[in-house]
Amino acid sequence: MTDHLAISPHPMATAVGNELLAAGAAAAEAAVAIGALLSVVMPHFCGIGGDAVWLAADAEGTVTAINGIGQAFSFTENVAQIEMRGPRSILTTAAAIRTWETAIALQAPGCDIAPLLEPAIKAARDGFPVGASQEFWTQFRADEIGNWLGFETYAEARQGQKMIQPALAGTLSALSENGLDSFYQGDLAARILADLRNIGINARPEDLAATRAEHGAPMQVAYRDVLLHAPPPPTQGVTTLEIMGILDRLGPAPEMGSADDYHLMVEAVKAAFLDRGRIDDADDARAYAEKLLSPAHLDERAASVDRQSARAWPHVFETADTVYFAARDRKGRCISALQSTYYDWGSGCCLPQTGIIWHNRGASFRLTDGPNRLRPGRRPFHTLTPGIATRGGKPYLLYGTQGADGQPQTSCVILRHMIDHGLAPNEALHAPRFLLGRTFSDSRDSLKLEPMRGSNALQAMGHEVSPIPALSPLAGLAGAIRIEGNEVIGASDPRGAG
Known part of the structure; x- marks a missing residue:
């Protein structure tokens, strides 16, 4: 019998989460480590260039929703056509890391983020064996993935081979050293903006800085x-x-x-x-x-x-494609979370300096008047819906799915x-x-x-x-x-x- 548990769709991430929980970490700490590692070992389904939606519960059953949904860039006021892949599918900021910040603030304020990101940094820097799921989605997109921006390494990856993502390792290291907010403000944010401009996305510093996780x-x-x-x-x-x-x-x-x-x-x-x-x-x-x-x-x-x-x-x-992960720590705190780049492989654009696969969630906007109309600053309709059930006022079930x-x-x-x-x-x-x-x-x-x-x-x-x-x-x-x-x-x- 155990009083703590973490689950995820990848055994490496699941092991990291459970090791942290066994050492007394909060559910949010374990979940951040899981989410970071999944961003490396399941790049076809999620990443730091995407969004995330979390539910957090304390031991008494008080549940908080955390919607990490990036808003439309300022330039979208002039968008006349929405595409499903490529640079013209990149219409919104990425809020996944804002959910990490918010969850940590709720359950483990002031914790050291570096140990939570280290497994992800190591996997990106030193490599990990490509899994069956990644190869399936590589082969499924075989007719197009070779033409996507920055996807040469991904297009050639096969199950069992070692995949190394040095640029992504550098980005994760910068987050570890300078804090999660550096994704949105500072030197790392400037490199991300330069990357986006390099592929034709006229994102502004204020766009990234304005990204929030509503809770x-x-x-x-x-x-x-x-x-x-x-x-x-x-x-x-x-x-x-x-x-x-x-x-x-x-x-x-x-x-x-x-x-x-x-x-x-x-x-x-x-x-x-x-x-x-x-x-x-x-x-x-x-x-x-x-x-x-x-x-x-x-x-x-x-x-x-x-x-x-x-x-x-x-x-x-x-x-669309997503990862679900959850954790319950020894103090009864819980996390139920979904993290996504929307389509498998997101926008099909891997940023050259930072190694980030940016999502295409903004492709779900409409250009016609009515619900979900694309406008600067708006957040698109989102399919991510993790769940928590309480019974007798206490957390009872954590659940969710891709x-x-x-x-x-x-x-x-x-x-x-x-x-x-x-x-x-x-x-x-x-x-x-x-x-x-x-x-x-x-x-x-x-x-x-x-x-x-x-x-x-x-x-x-x-x-x-x-x-x-x-x-x-x-x-x-x-x-x-x-x-x-x-x-x-x-x-x-x-x-x-x-």
């Missing part, structure tokens, strides 16, 4: 005997909560693994996704999200669910199996998952479904089922920790290498 109260909804917490807008955290609020009103869960159970989960997802299009960082975004979680609205959405028949689903599905639009769907399946069906984290992570919408390999807006005994019955209900393999990476790389007293158990997804 405050999370969104909440009751589900069974727990209280679920999620980050506020402009993230889709409210969508996960709305799904679970709808399911709560649909009564006790049917038999585990049955078509009836999965049908209700899928239909709750559809009902909640109907409300998602208005989520952005407008002044009234929080009030709108609170309305979605009101008893009257959840009752209305639950009443719209047909228990026997599938709702038609014409909406576009969006994919997968953009799939994040609320995967979280729904995990929570259903852990709370309603009583499964342990590892068992819940093995449960079959669904993915409503399009994927890289299937452009139909169908119900992608891992093998389960109720698939034929789901088709009879009107679901257009597209089978995907068991434990498919398309179904997200999730993680979960369960805390009961001082007994902490957890697991990272069998679909990954954590």
Whole structure:
């Protein structure tokens, strides 16, 4: 039995986090070390040139949401076209490191940041063996990755080979020596700005300096005997909560693994996704999200669910890539976090001096009037939605997943199996998952479904089922920790290498 635990999708990062926790570090310290190392050993999914969203909890169950979402650069006032890759997809600052600062200030103010960054510096400087996940996404982008800016090393990397990132090691060393704020102000910030200008991005010093991690109260909804917490807008955290609020009103869960159970989960997802299009960082975004979680609205959405028949689903599905990690320390403090460069390999631009792969999260903006309209200083709609559940006022579950639009769907399946069906984290992570919408390999807006005994019955209900393999990476790389007293158990997804 253990009273502390860290999980992540990479064994090197998981080991570092657990070593720190065993030595008495705060959950935030372990999580920063994990996030930094993942930025090196999983460059295809996350990095210091991206964003992050965290939930932090103290031992008494007070949860704080930390939205590290970069704002649009000043020059975006004149942008007339948004591209998905390349320099013209770089539209926002990167706020991941601001979340590290904020979490440390909450749980370990004044701690020495250098030991937390040292494993990441060493891996970048001395090298690490390329993993299967990185090679998969290198090969998946084989037709284009060789033409991306600064990607020669990444394009040639193969599983088992040693990868060295000397420029990134230098950047991490500068952060270690000069503090995390140096990413945004000072000599390192000046080098980052020069790098951006070198590839045609007219970023200003005030753009980087203005980057913030907003922190405050999370969104909440009751589900069974727990209280679920999620980050506020402009993230889709409210969508996960709305799904679970709808399911709560649909009564006790049917038999585990049955078509009836999965049908209700899928239909709750559809009902909640109907409300998602208005989520952005407008002044009234929080009030709108609170309305979605009101008893009257959840009752209305639950009443719209047909228990026997599938709702038609014409909406576009969006994919992206992320890492989830979590930690619970010996004092009961918790972190649940997601860190991302949006698409796999972000913008496809690696900055030459600093070795930073910059994200393309701003590519999710729109150029038409309405929600999520691109304007200088605005933060884009964000799919990152880590979760914490409290029971009896104490942290009970930490959970989250990679997968953009799939994040609320995967979280729904995990929570259903852990709370309603009583499964342990590892068992819940093995449960079959669904993915409503399009994927890289299937452009139909169908119900992608891992093998389960109720698939034929789901088709009879009107679901257009597209089978995907068991434990498919398309179904997200999730993680979960369960805390009961001082007994902490957890697991990272069998679909990954954590």
